Amino acid sequence: MAGLASCKKDDFTPLTTPSPGLGGDTWTYDDIDKFIYDSLTVPFNVAVYYKWLPGQLDFPSDITPPDRNQVVPMLKALLNVAYLPYTQQTGSRDFLRRFLPKTLELAGSAEYLPNGTKFLGQAEGGTSMLLYEVNIYSRLKKDSNTFKQTMHTMHHEFGHILHQNVLYPVSFKTISTGYTGNWYNIPPATARQNGFITQYAQAAPDEDFVEMISSMLAGGDNGPSGGYDEYEQLLVQAGGPTSTGYKTIKAKEAVVVDYFQRVWNIDFYALRAKCRTAFVNYLQ
Amino acid sequence: MPHCVCKLFAIIKTLFDMKKLAICMLAATSLVAGCKKTFDDTINGETADQRIAAAMTAYQSKLTKAPFGWIVLETTTGTAFNQGVSETGPVATFAYFMEFNDSNKVKMFSDFDTSMAIVPKTSDFRVKSLQRPALIFDTYSYLHVPCDPDPRVSKSPFGVGYGWGTDFEFSFADNVNPAQLGDTIRLTGNLNSASAVMVKATKAQRDAYYAGGLKATMLAWGNIQNYFKRVTAGATQFEMTPGLGGAKSLDINVLDAGGNLKTVVSNVYFTATSVNLTSPVTIGTQVINRFENIVWDPGTSTISTSINGTTAATITGSIAPLKADVNAPKAWRDKALNNGAYWVSDLGFHVNGKDDGFGVTSLTNTAGTFYFYMYFPNGYSNPADRFVPIMLKGNALGYNPYGTAPQSPPIYTVDGRVIFKKLGDAGTIPPGGPVALSNALLYNASGFYLVLKEDNTTYDMVSAVDAKAWIQWQWVF
Numbered sequence: 001m002a003g004l005a006s007c008k009k010d011d012f013t014p015l016t017t018p019s020p021g022l023g024g025d026t027w028t029y030d031d032i033d034k035f036i037y038d039s040l041t042v043p044f045n046v047a048v049y050y051k052w053l054p055g056q057l058d059f060p061s062d063i064t065p066p067d068r069n070q071v072v073p074m075l076k077a078l079l080n081v082a083y084l085p086y087t088q089q090t091g092s093r094d095f096l097r098r099f100l101p102k103t104l105e106l107a108g109s110a111e112y113l114p115n116g117t118k119f120l121g122q123a124e125g126g127t128s129m130l131l132y133e134v135n136i137y138s139r140l141k142k143d144s145n146t147f148k149q150t151m152h153t154m155h156h157e158f159g160h161i162l163h164q165n166v167l168y169p170v171s172f173k174t175i176s177t178g179y180t181g182n183w184y185n186i187p188p189a190t191a192r193q194n195g196f197i198t199q200y201a202q203a204a205p206d207e208d209f210v211e212m213i214s215s216m217l218a219g220g221d222n223g224p225s226g227g228y229d230e231y232e233q234l235l236v237q238a239g240g241p242t243s244t245g246y247k248t249i250k251a252k253e254a255v256v257v258d259y260f261q262r263v264w265n266i267d268f269y270a271l272r273a274k275c276r277t278a279f280v281n282y283l284q
Numbered sequence: 285m286p287h288c289v290c291k292l293f294a295i296i297k298t299l300f301d302m303k304k305l306a307i308c309m310l311a312a313t314s315l316v317a318g319c320k321k322t323f324d325d326t327i328n329g330e331t332a333d334q335r336i337a338a339a340m341t342a343y344q345s346k347l348t349k350a351p352f353g354w355i356v357l358e359t360t361t362g363t364a365f366n367q368g369v370s371e372t373g374p375v376a377t378f379a380y381f382m383e384f385n386d387s388n389k390v391k392m393f394s395d396f397d398t399s400m401a402i403v404p405k406t407s408d409f410r411v412k413s414l415q416r417p418a419l420i421f422d423t424y425s426y427l428h429v430p431c432d433p434d435p436r437v438s439k440s441p442f443g444v445g446y447g448w449g450t451d452f453e454f455s456f457a458d459n460v461n462p463a464q465l466g467d468t469i470r471l472t473g474n475l476n477s478a479s480a481v482m483v484k485a486t487k488a489q490r491d492a493y494y495a496g497g498l499k500a501t502m503l504a505w506g507n508i509q510n511y512f513k514r515v516t517a518g519a520t521q522f523e524m525t526p527g528l529g530g531a532k533s534l535d536i537n538v539l540d541a542g543g544n545l546k547t548v549v550s551n552v553y554f555t556a557t558s559v560n561l562t563s564p565v566t567i568g569t570q571v572i573n574r575f576e577n578i579v580w581d582p583g584t585s586t587i588s589t590s591i592n593g594t595t596a597a598t599i600t601g602s603i604a605p606l607k608a609d610v611n612a613p614k615a616w617r618d619k620a621l622n623n624g625a626y627w628v629s630d631l632g633f634h635v636n637g638k639d640d641g642f643g644v645t646s647l648t649n650t651a652g653t654f655y656f657y658m659y660f661p662n663g664y665s666n667p668a669d670r671f672v673p674i675m676l677k678g679n680a681l682g683y684n685p686y687g688t689a690p691q692s693p694p695i696y697t698v699d700g701r702v703i704f705k706k707l708g709d710a711g712t713i714p715p716g717g718p719v720a721l722s723n724a725l726l727y728n729a730s731g732f733y734l735v736l737k738e739d740n741t742t743y744d745m746v747s748a749v750d751a752k753a754w755i756q757w758q759w760v761f
Binding site: 016017018019020021025027028030050051052053054058060061062063064065066067068070071108109110111112113114116118135185187 | 331333334336337340364365366367368369386387406407408412414418420421422423424428431433434444445446447452453474475678679
């Protein structure tokens with residue numbers, strides 16, 4: 001029977017043209033792409049997405065891609081002020097190469113939520129990090145509040161990556177009670193009096209933990225100066241050394257420092273010193 | 285498919301019924317014939333991937349091969365989306381000049397403001413195969429500014445998190461093979477469904493952009509700072525006043541045969557050679573699409589132009605409306621008075637071409653930061669009215685520590701003006717500051733006209749001294 005003979009499945013059209021977009025979109029490779037490859041992809045195994053990719057960011061939302069003139073300056077700031085201290089403190093790039101999320105996404109604007117708050121950063125499952133507001137990044141002294149916020153965000157998201165790999169001691173979660181979804185209606189100074197280093201730290205124990213990390217390394221907002229202040233100044237708002245707020249935050253500090261030493265073999269205070277030096281040296 | 289045919293043969297073998305066998309063998313024969321036929325998902329021998337790849341190349345080629353670039357108009361629907369929620373507001377049109385190259389770079393001018401009109405900005409683009417073939421402006425450009433979710437950037441009245449409802453990720457909307465695209469390409473935005481039309485530019489148009497024509501046109505158009513602009517073209521006369529949709533919206537007023545004021549709302553957009561109306565306006569027998577060859581004469585403070593390029597016309601500033609609404613001042617004040625409420629202004633006085641001409645939005649003191657300016661009829665119990673900034677501190681609103689108390693009621697003139705007289709001031713007013721300047725203007729001896737806008741709710745209060753200052757009052761209740 002002729003039909004049986006032809007039942008072999010060899011009548012398909014061979015693929016000679018790849019599916020469009022297979023392996024990622026392509027464009028004319030330029031100096032930005034070269035910088036990303038040389039400074040992030042090769043040394044740290046990090047891919048940087050700066051061009052708008054439909055569906056990559058929260059969808060459907062009004063978010064813009066970054067200005068191409070901000071991309072390399074922002075990446076250089078991350079490398080020199082946020083990443084370098086970790087490399088210096090651990091003695092090699094291995095730590096970052098292992099734990100930096102393999103995907104770094106950049107957004108030009110923030111992402112605004114209906115409740116009036118906005119996202120400054122996101123970290124997902126240890127695999128990707130998203131930094132918003134790249135378009136307002138600046139290394140000028142007069143814009144140092146904005147720069148500090150970006151560094152704070154980066155340390156905040158990296159903190160999530162670390163605890164998503166190895167969780168912090170569960171005892172941390174019970175140092176404070178009173179975590180709330182209404183965090184944005186409690187003023188920062190009140191939050192500190194209640195033992196939370198920033199407003200956002202009140203949202204959940206995970207956020208509290210990484211807000212401790214990022215506030216110690218890069219400062220926190222709405223400090224006594226009205227802008228970004230270093231950790232020691234934020235503690236002043238919590239109250240004197242015998243107040244509940246102060247003692248609560250110091251207890252959390254101890255857990256963070258112990259976690260970095262025990263789990264990652266990093267002297268947190270030495271890391272902090274390096275972060276502060278790198279920041280001051282980078283301002284123009 | 286061959287699999288099924290084999291199964292069918294197995295069933296036939298067990299039947300052993302001649303009739304059924306005959307039918308099955310008939311079916312089998314045709315199926316055998318079908319099995320031989322190649323499974324073909326090609327069109328004209330090309331697979332879907334080949335056809336899509338060819339289409340992407342063709343779309344890009346159409347964009348980059350336009351010899352003098354493109355004039356691009358983007359118009360919103362009046363709705364802006366964020367987080368799956370929408371806000372509505374005024375419809376807006378933005379006009380760009382763009383040139384695309386084969387290295388994924390696009391260079392553009394924009395009529396958003398004069399700095400974007402004169403300095404070309406380079407950014408990136410690519411075409412991508414999504415559900416529909418897409419044109420993506422994938423790094424920040426002038427095109428992104430109107431949909432920036434930060435209202436300080438977009439100047440959008442829709443609220444924080446929303447721009448004007450424009451897009452930067454578009455689907456090609458002509459639904460033809462890209463090889464058939466000609467001098468016009470239509471786009472539909474993927475987030476906000478904004479519509480864009482790209483028309484190939486001529487050499488003269490391109491040259492005009494690079495020679496600074498767009499900024500010159502915008503500046504010339506803005507040189508008349510009066511609220512009331514009078515256009516005269518032969519026997520035709522009409523008035524243009526600022527519309528509710530921002531700097532590029534117009535209310536066009538004309539007197540009908542009975543002497544009544546009729547208003548048509550239109551948006552404008554600017555090119556390097558013209559000021560265009562987004563919808564043509566008919567006045568008498570004159571259909572107006574655009575004003576070309578805008579030339580400002582500083583000696584006479586007049587713009588000369590040609591309507592549609594054919595009819596000579598002049599535009600001058602007027603200190604009085606074409607037809608004053610004599611009842612409007614009292615109706616404005618009474619509305620708040622009768623409701624125990626007040627009027628709200630977000631920006632204070634527009635003065636000499638500038639919104640917030642006195643800088644009230646930067647007012648900061650012990651009471652907080654500026655939130656809005658208030659006019660509160662009988663806000664004082666004496667009675668007196670209350671003209672004062674409302675300040676925001678923490679999450680609470682409160683009165684500014686100083687303000688002024690106009691007499692209650694003000695003076696209404698027969699020709700449709702309201703004149704405010706000072707009863708007294710409250711608090712210590714810093715001399716020369718935003719509040720002092722606002723008060724001085726409020727108490728000017730000529731008073732104000734009140735113009736009810738097309739939403740039948742918002743009023744513009746226009747200084748009768750020179751009509752170069754006004755304040756917009758919104759009803760928030």
